[in-house]
Amino acid sequence: MPKLIKNRAVVEDDFELIQALNEGESAPAGKIILPIQVYLDQRESLSSRNDIAVWLESDQPAEMLKDVADEVAFLAVNFPKFADGRGYSYARLIRERFNYTGELRAIGDVLLDQLHFMARCGFDSFAVREDRDAEEALQAFETFRYSYQGANDNPSPLFRKRLG
Amino acid sequence: MYVYDNYDHAIIEDRVKQFRDQTNRYFDGKLSEDEYLPLRLQNGLYVQRMAPMLRVAVPYGMLASNQIRKLAEIARKFDKGYAHFSTRQNVQFNWPELADVPDILEELSKVEMHAVQTSGNCIRNTTTDQFAGVCHGEVEDPRPYCEIIRQWSTFHPEFAFLPRKFKIAVNANTLADRSATDVHDISLHLVKNDAGETGFRVVAGGGLGRTPIIGSTIREYLPAEDMLTYLDAIIRVYNQKGNRLNKYKARIKILVKALTPEVFAELVEEEWSHIKDSESKLTPELIEKMKSYFTEPAYETLEDNCASYEAKLAESKGFSSWVSRNVEQHKKPGYAIATLAIKRAGHAPGDVTDVQLDKIADLADKYSFGETRTTHEQNIVLADVKKSDLFAIWEAAKEAGFATPNLGLLTDMICCPGGDYCALANAKSIPVADEIMRRFDDLDYLHDLGEIDLNISGCMNACGHHHVGNIGILGVDKKGEEFYQISLGGDSGKITDTAIGKILGPSFNRDEVVDVLDKILNIYVEQRQQDELFIDTFKRVGMSTFKERVYAKAN
Structure with missing residues (x-):
């Protein structure tokens, strides 16, 4: 089973990521993460299930997640390449604009050196790429003792602390 | 200038450790080339033709004197004894070993320096007027705002992977814009409102590169x-909507143009209303x-008129011609701003040796x-000198080779490192600059030509700002x-209004460029009226006059 960093610890990931479904194919049973558009298309039959999460592609607007946040297991944002940084802004909007308090997962090209930024923007679970050592990646959260700017993890910029 | 506190030190120390670890993991094969690349870029590390x-x-x-001495030390210890001042007021080392870079960063951190976000698709170094705080015509000193931006942008978690690099410039001067402000992704112009309060006029979507836009x-x-x-x-809108498929369309200027500035502004205002x-x-x-970090130094109370200085001016033609080009008025009576001209024939514009660096530190x-x-024209400014010291400074600068009285003149070129060093370049730029410097070495002629910005870039990325040179030279590759x-009529905003130059016509091979x-220049001299500057003559007579003559067949 793939590994997941959640609450700063490595755990087994028991949700299956569904990349896409064929035209007309209905969502399989079990714990799954569905593409947001698939979920929206089958929403009537799926919204009563409590084992479905949804994921957003980086070229889809974060607003697509807004209405479904309350009825799914969790929200996920895909990083197709780690250098595609749209997901950072989406995470902040999901947390700070839509006031989502549930699990927010980073999926896709999720690597050690980006975890610090992701965590600051509001992600709290990280599906570290399968060929990487999730245990080793835990160190990323300890990299910096301080940050200058406010973000989701701590909205108060350093200058406020300095002024006392 | 700004002085680090414990937080700044901790952040930079943590960065050095992080980069050391990243570099070790790269050497261990735990980080692929592609994964290490943006990490090293965000630490200013390119891999170029010869070396990183x-x-x-x-x-x-x-730049403080202890920092300059540290740069000299690094140049000696880790490089070939020289450093390069870039067109973005930064310093580059062309020959370090990759494995040494964590040690270099650690050395830099001891003097409150770093290489954070000097490259990569993130928010880069904020630039401003090199005469900030000492010149006339300033609304307010822009540097406190630049430092606030520096801290905010450093490891900004949301904007570490933007569609493309992102440059911010701040201008506070109403008389001259010395930092090409309006060709930046964002430019902030310090202004006062009717109530006398300080604020900014916000400009977005400027840039050079292959699509130059004001x-x-x-x-x-x-x-x-x-x-x-x-x-x-602004950057949140850009981060979500900027083009990520085509790197040539990825800068914010393309987004602002595509949406129109009005629509872009509406999106920004909407986003801003929430935060x-x-x-x-x-x-x-x-x-x-x-602001308390950028207070005035302990100026003496002086008469503006300095008899010994006036006497030397009358006595020495060399001195007076240096003063007329390389010394600017200071806002304090009895003080002046002196610029050390560090470009010389035989050396790439912006290059300085370790010995010269130490000399600059001593003068400072x-x-x-x-x-x-440092200036975006790749020179060094001593911003607070007494007029009574100018003669001694001139003599010392002359000895060190920094006293060519050519500031603002044709041979005070902006030039990127070009194909000799840069992996992106289509053509060499340094040899062209060198040929120009050798051909036009008659200072009387240069002074007669007056102020001309000549900018040279080795490729479309326009690090040499060729678009905003009165005369621009761009290296292109053909098979x-x-x-x-060659383009004519550009202006960075320093001489007249910001303008993008227009292409003269078909390109030339290297042998032809200087001719x-x-x-x-001959056409200009012939066409100019009285004391008209090159840019003004160009605007008056237009491109056609230049084009016809340059491309006329010899009979």
Whole structure:
């Protein structure tokens, strides 16, 4: 089973990521993460299930997640390449604009050196790429003792602390 | 200038450790080439034709003498004994070993320096007027705001992987824009509103590169306290909507143009309305505290008129011609701003040796409160010198080779490292600059030509700012051969209004470039009226006059 960093610890990931479904194919049973558009298309039959999460592609607007946040297991944002940084802004909007308090997962090209930024923007679970050592990646959260700017993890910029 | 506190030190120390670990993991094969690349870029480390190139940040151009000595030491120990001042007020080392870079960064951190975000698709070094705080015509000193931006942008978690690099410039001077402000992704112009309060006119979407565009004003007045939240709003819109498929269409200028500045401004305002009162809003206390780092040095109370200086001016033609080109008026009576011209024939523009660096540090300590500024024209400024010391400074600068009285003249070129060093370049730029410097070495002629900005870039990326040179030279590649395209009529905003130059016509091979330049200058001399500057003559007579003559067949 793939590994997941959640609450700063490595755990087994028991949700299956569904990349896409064929035209007309209905969502399989079990714990799954569905593409947001698939979920929206089958929403009537799926919204009563409590084992479905949804994921957003980086070229889809974060607003697509807004209405479904309350009825799914969790929200996920895909990083197709780690250098595609749209997901950072989406995470902040999901947390700070839509006031989502549930699990927010980073999926896709999720690597050690980006975890610090992701965590600051509001992600709290990280599906570290399968060929990487999730245990080793835990160190990323300890990299910096301080940050200058406010973000989701701590909205108060350093200058406020300095002024006392 | 700004002085680090314990937090700044901790952040930079943690960065050095992080980069050391990243580099170790790369050597261990735990990080692939592709994964290490953006990480090293965000630490200013390129891999170039010959060796890695390390770009060190000089925030808004401020450089203290102990920092310059550290750069000299690094040049000696880890490089081939020289460093290079870039067109973004930064410093580059062309020959470090990759494995040494963590040690170099550690050395830099001891003098409050770093290489954070000097490259990569993130927010880069904020630039401003090299005469900030000492010149006439300033609304307010822009540097406290630059430092606030530096801190906010450093490891900004949301904007570490933007569609493309992102450059912010701040201008506070109403008389001259010395930092090409309006060709930046965002330019902030310090202004006062009717109530006398400080704020910014916000311009977005400027840039050079292959699609040069002058930025558009998206907000006439933004209160100073709203600076960071507004920057957050602009970049959040760009981060989500900027083009990520084609790197040539990825800069914010393309987005602003595609949406129109009006629509872009609406999106920014909408985003901003949600975050404007967040804790990132600046407080008057913070702005005051930051200003306290940029207070005036211990100036003496002097008469503006200095008899010994006037006497030397009358006595020495060499001195007076240096003063007329390389010394600017200071806002304090009896003081002056002296610029050391570090470009010389036989050396790439911006290159300085370790010995010269130490010399600059000595001059700064002796005559200018231990501080210097780097300029986007790749020179070094001693910003606070007494007029009575100018003669001694001139003599020392002459000895060190920094006293060519050519500032603002044709041979004070901006030039990128080009194909000799840069992996991106289509053509060499340094040999062209060198040929120009050798051909036009008659100072009387250069003074007669007057102010001309000549800018040279080795490729479309326009690091040499060729678009905004009065005369621009761009290296292009045609079937593996180097050619040079010439443009006329650009202006960075320093001499007249910001303007993008227009292409003269078909490009030339390297042998022809200097002759063509000579023709262009002859046409100007022939056409100019009284004391008209090159740019004004060009505007009056138009491109056709130049074009016809340059491309006329010899009979």
